[in-house]
Amino acid sequence: xxxxxxxxxxxxxxxxxxxxxxxxxxxxxxxxxxxxxxxxxxxxxxxxxxxxxxxxxxxxxxxxxxxxxxxxxxxxxxxxxxxxxxxxxxxxxxxxxxxxxxxxxxxxxxxxxxxxxxxxxxxxxxxxxxxxxxxxxxxxxxxxxxxxxxxxxxxxxxxxxxxxxxxxxxxxxxxxxxxxxxxxxxxxxxxxxxxxxxxxxxxxxxxxxxxxxxxxxxxxxxxxxxxxxxxxxxxxxxxxxxxxxxxxxxxxxxxxxxxxxxxxxxxxxxxxxxxxxxxxxxxxxxxxxxxxxxxxxxxxxxxxxxxxxxxxxxxxxxxxxxxxxxxxxxxxxxxxxxxxxx
Amino acid sequence: xxxxxxxxxxxxxxxxxxxxxxxxxxxxxxxxxxxxxxxxxxxxxxxxxxxxxxxxxxxxxxxxxxxxxxxxxxxxxxxxxxxxxxxxxxxxxxxxxxxxxxxxxxxxxxxxxxxxxxxxxxxxxxxxxxxxxxxxxxxxxxxxxxxxxxxxxxxxxxxxxxxxxxxxxxxxxxxxxxxxxxxxxxxxxxxxxxxxxxxxxxxxxxxxxxxxxxxxxxxxxxxxxxxxxxxxxxxxxxxxxxxxxxxxxxxxxxxxxxxxxxxxxxxxxxxxxxxxxxxxxxxxxxxxxxxxxxxxxxxxxxxxxxxxxxxxxxxxxxxxxxxxxxxxxxxxxxxxxxxxxxxxxxxxxxxxxxxxxxxxxxxx
Numbered sequence: 001x002x003x004x005x006x007x008x009x010x011x012x013x014x015x016x017x018x019x020x021x022x023x024x025x026x027x028x029x030x031x032x033x034x035x036x037x038x039x040x041x042x043x044x045x046x047x048x049x050x051x052x053x054x055x056x057x058x059x060x061x062x063x064x065x066x067x068x069x070x071x072x073x074x075x076x077x078x079x080x081x082x083x084x085x086x087x088x089x090x091x092x093x094x095x096x097x098x099x100x101x102x103x104x105x106x107x108x109x110x111x112x113x114x115x116x117x118x119x120x121x122x123x124x125x126x127x128x129x130x131x132x133x134x135x136x137x138x139x140x141x142x143x144x145x146x147x148x149x150x151x152x153x154x155x156x157x158x159x160x161x162x163x164x165x166x167x168x169x170x171x172x173x174x175x176x177x178x179x180x181x182x183x184x185x186x187x188x189x190x191x192x193x194x195x196x197x198x199x200x201x202x203x204x205x206x207x208x209x210x211x212x213x214x215x216x217x218x219x220x221x222x223x224x225x226x227x228x229x230x231x232x233x234x235x236x237x238x239x240x241x242x243x244x245x246x247x248x249x250x251x252x253x254x255x256x257x258x259x260x261x262x263x264x265x266x267x268x269x270x271x272x273x274x275x276x277x278x279x280x281x282x283x284x285x286x287x288x289x290x291x292x293x294x295x296x297x298x299x300x301x302x303x304x305x306x307x308x309x310x311x312x313x314x315x316x317x318x319x320x321x322x323x324x325x326x327x328x329x330x331x332x333x334x335x336x337x338x339x340x341x342x
Numbered sequence: 343x344x345x346x347x348x349x350x351x352x353x354x355x356x357x358x359x360x361x362x363x364x365x366x367x368x369x370x371x372x373x374x375x376x377x378x379x380x381x382x383x384x385x386x387x388x389x390x391x392x393x394x395x396x397x398x399x400x401x402x403x404x405x406x407x408x409x410x411x412x413x414x415x416x417x418x419x420x421x422x423x424x425x426x427x428x429x430x431x432x433x434x435x436x437x438x439x440x441x442x443x444x445x446x447x448x449x450x451x452x453x454x455x456x457x458x459x460x461x462x463x464x465x466x467x468x469x470x471x472x473x474x475x476x477x478x479x480x481x482x483x484x485x486x487x488x489x490x491x492x493x494x495x496x497x498x499x500x501x502x503x504x505x506x507x508x509x510x511x512x513x514x515x516x517x518x519x520x521x522x523x524x525x526x527x528x529x530x531x532x533x534x535x536x537x538x539x540x541x542x543x544x545x546x547x548x549x550x551x552x553x554x555x556x557x558x559x560x561x562x563x564x565x566x567x568x569x570x571x572x573x574x575x576x577x578x579x580x581x582x583x584x585x586x587x588x589x590x591x592x593x594x595x596x597x598x599x600x601x602x603x604x605x606x607x608x609x610x611x612x613x614x615x616x617x618x619x620x621x622x623x624x625x626x627x628x629x630x631x632x633x634x635x636x637x638x639x640x641x642x643x644x645x646x647x648x649x650x651x652x653x654x655x656x657x658x659x660x661x662x663x664x665x666x667x668x669x670x671x672x673x674x675x676x677x678x679x680x681x682x683x684x685x686x687x688x689x690x691x692x693x694x695x696x697x698x699x700x701x702x703x704x705x706x
Contacts, residue, residue, distance in 0.1 A: 071577075073577065084433055084436050084437075084454075084469065085436055085437035086437075087433050087434050087436075087655075088434035088438070088652065088655035088656050088657050089437065089438075089656075089657065090499065090502060090510070090656075090657060098505075099502040099503065099504055099510075100504070101502065101504070101510045101652070101657035101659060102657065103576055103577075103651050103652035103655065103657050103659060104431070104433070104434055104578075104652055104655055104657075105576065105578045105579045105652075106431075106573060106579070106652060106653035106654050106655070107429075107430075107431035107654055108573070108653065108654070109573060109579050109583055109584075110431070112583060113578065113579065113583075115578070120433055124577070124578060126577050128504070128508075128510075128576075128651070128659065129504055129505050130504030130505035130506050130507075130508035130659075131505050131506065132506060132588075136505070140505070150502075151439060154449055156448075156449055156479075158479075158480075159449070159478065159479035159480065161439065161449055161451065161479075223453070224420065224422075224477075225420070225422050225453055225475055225477065226418045226419070226420065226422050226424075226475055241479060307451075307453075307477065307479070308437065308451060308453065311437045311451075312437045312438075312439070313437065313438075313439045313451050315451060315477065315479045317479065
């Protein structure tokens with residue numbers, strides 16, 4: 001099922017395919033499922049208290065078509081995707097996944113055109129689907145359509161690769177948790193739309209669907225590698241592959257609840273489940289929306305370590321997936337009742 | 343057929359798999375097919391019409407089967423792989439999925455390391471070639487078990503059919519021309535030709551040109567035609583450096599290329615309505631044509647090219663119509679190279695056309 005989620009076409013604002021897949025997976029579960037007026041998908045599961053809200057965003061890093069050129073090629077912009085990752089890649093345009101490529105001037109010619117060391121800019125890259133004119137392209141693609149990377153999910157012995165691992169691994173995990181009923185508590189699972197451009201989905205969800213405890217299921221950068229030549233120090237990444245679920249202490253938009261945070265860490269220690277603490281405090285996540293939203297304010301971001309998150313091909317490990325899932329089950333099931341404070 | 347040829351492994355220096363796949367494709371259309379010791383594939387088709395007592399002249403077509411590739415040069419601490427390669431642009435490599443052909447095929451990603459995650463400061467700079475590495479996600483021990491320095495690396499990208507007749511794939515350079523050669527061979531089944539034909543899928547073009555040189559030396563053809571790709575027009579690269587994709591082939595023009603056989607080919611193209619333009623080439627290096635031209639005291643050679651966009655990237659793009667025309671070119675030239683042809687163009691210079699006719703009978 002993970003492969004189906006990762007291969008789905010689901011850019012910000014157009015996550016219908018992911019929504020269908022979730023509904024299909026939970027069709028026989030007897031759970032109450034509804035889509036609210038901004039498209040967030042909410043699944044309610046009965047159970048014991050305390051109630052827990054679990055949030056996972058459904059969209060992926062993608063390319064927003066903002067102009068169709070006279071020669072039929074598509075100009076685009078991106079959020080979060082570095083330009084030099086786009087050169088020479090295959091993409092799927094629109095929900096029908098029309099094949100396209102982002103070409104580049106051959107190296108033999110770059111010398112003549114003074115291009116060799118110039119930095120690559122998104123504004124000089126275009127998606128080519130094989131149409132010869134603007135008119136032809138307009139029959140197939142609209143402004144505001146998105147292109148996603150055309151990487152197919154692949155599972156090796158321990159390493160998984162594919163596109164959209166951030167955040168479809170969490171989506172798949174949350175669906176599995178809802179299907180299996182291993183969590184005994186009352187759960188409000190919220191699958192939000194639009195996270196990659198800005199957390200619009202959770203901005204709405206944080207207002208409406210918060211509970212006593214709110215857990216954001218996301219991914220954390222685990223990029224690693226040899227020290228770049230000329231750099232003297234080793235740059236630490238936020239997390240490591242194989243290190244287990246990642247807890248965020250604080251980031252640019254929220255501070256995790258000390259109660260939740262210490263409970264999860266204690267559970268991990270007690271049950272011997274690998275975990276790690278996120279090594280950097282940058283970025284703004286869905287957690288900030290829940291913390292400042294109208295209802296909930298106890299938040300904790302629990303993430304899958306993932307390399308190359310907003311890139312054509314991302315990488316993660318199945319052992320982290322299994323460990324994070326187990327940690328969520330153990331920790332949520334053992335959450336203490338909330339002490340009422342006046 | 344096209345897809346089978348494109349996905350076979352054949353990095354310069356290790357062309358065995360591609361050579362075998364291509365050999366299989368040659369067999370139905372040739373009298374004999376052999377794999378040369380350099381891994382070039384040579385298909386031989388006897389002249390179908392023999393003048394009594396005369397040995398037929400020979401005509402050789404050459405398209406290279408090897409592809410640019412990468413090789414592992416070092417296994418770093420942490421299991422990351424450093425690599426080196428010929429022909430690639432490092433800007434194109436970041437974020438590409440690869441398969442490392444070690445003791446097992448291991449999936450990996452080409453990365454530029456921390457530059458990928460730095461959200462703001464380094465967006466303005468390209469990664470340096472020496473900062474690139476391949477990440478397999480495996481531990482250092484697992485990497486040492488499965489892979490070694492010297493293992494070849496293939497970009498894990500499949501061919502794509504786009505709108506109209508456009509087709510994108512890695513290795514269009516130069517397997518598209520090998521495919522063009524095969525399409526030509528197919529057409530020749532129903533045609534007569536006065537010359538012995540040699541179809542050579544050469545190896546080593548991207549590195550040393552050894553395949554073309556050794557094949558040309560052995561065969562010693564009377565005339566040779568090299569087939570390669572040329573630069574297609576795309577954003578950032580306009581005329582005169584490039585030629586439009588989908589509007590036909592290019593026939594190289596310059597001191598290195600044999601004028602008599604070229605004039606004959608021009609007439610054949612005009613007669614058969616094969617679209618082409620002249621591609622001026624002052625020096626003449628860069629393809630098998632150069633290797634053939636300086637073998638055996640000099641073999642008369644010409645170069646026909648297929649325009650492709652984004653050469654030497656995994657998303658090279660060509661027009662299938664152009665490919666069809668390339669096949670028509672091969673069969674039309676093989677069938678008509680020694681025929682006496684009227685000058686088919688609208689030239690009103692009758693003196694010129696008379697002398698050309700005489701010239702057409704005497705090719706050497």
